[in-house]
Amino acid sequence: MIGLLRWLLLPISLLYGCVVWLRNFLYDRGIWHSKSYPVRSIVIGNLAVGGSGKTPMTECLIRWFNSDYKIATLSRGYGRKTKGFRYVQIDDSAIATGDEPLQFKRKFPQLTVAVCEDRRTGIETLLSEHNLILLDDAYQHRRVAASCNILLFEYASLLGPIIPLPTGNFRDILPQAKRAHIIVITKIPKDLSVHQRAAIIKRLRKHSDAPIYFASIAYGAPKALSRPNDMTTNSSLVELRDKHVLLVTGIANPTPLIDYVRQQAQSVRNIALPDHHVFTPTDYEQIQVSYTQLASQGDTILITTEKDVQRLSIHSLASIPCYYIPITFVFDEEDHIRQDVINTLARYSVNEP
Incomplete structure (x- = not known):
């Protein structure tokens, strides 16, 4: 019944897709402007709604680079009842900060974790004391131009048609994969064949030349x-x-x-x-x-x-x-993706705090 209702909303999905396309077109053509900052930044995002593994990907980046950079994570703080910029503390509540930022702070107590619905305000507050800002769930936040865009796709989401909300689960259109510097296919099954990998890569290659990596979930x-x-x-x-x-x-x-x-x-x-x-x-x-x-x-x-x-x-x-x-990502080629991130960040000249 729910599936039927969602298909009845297909005209709204088509309208939504047109609005998303127009917004991206305005940014792509420079009519609307993305702002760059003199600080290295990594966007971790997806095109679908939830479930692609942004949180474990962010935690991977923290573990990889925590000893080399002064890192801050910046999230919108989805679900919080507060507004504006806020530093997350260990004894905060999810109502005040959102659940994922609170998880970051409790797992990495020495890490600077902040929430702000306006990513520009958040970056401007953090950049003087940090030289790497991880922008959680910010792929659609095009007002900011990051140093590195990591785009995640849950494996199962690429097996069928890419349909916008509310009929489908996509909040952005597949051609926007072109903005990614690195693509990660997450939650792959253990028995994923070479043929299945090739089919996924072929589908994405129509829209992006970014290196594509595969990651499975490991449960602790x-x-x-x-x-x-x-x-x-x-x-x-x-x-x-x-x-x-x-x-x-x-x-x-x-x-x-x-x-x-x-x-x-x-x-x-x-x-x-x-x-x-x-x-x-x-x-x-x-x-x-x-x-x-x-x-x-x-x-x-x-x-x-x-x-x-x-x-x-x-x-x-x-x-x-x-x-x-607890869950973590297991990459087929962890050293390679880590080096790709390093190489992408190295292309940007930034001020050091």
């Missing part, structure tokens, strides 16, 4: 949350095969995680909520009821994602053993 051992929003505990649970799992997700595409946990655990019940969902008392009641039902079958735990940890109230789940599963 579940980490116990011994206190609210604790991202640093060393406690971990290695074995899931004798566990019943209540999997609570509020992310764009929980399917890969669901499949992974099902392969590991005795049984899984999933509560799938919308991306960036703000948990309500009703949600906590549903979680408690589902956990109690599942626990009647045997040893049961709750598992969630790193991003959801930022929004969950562990106090509200005090009677439930709660864990999160």
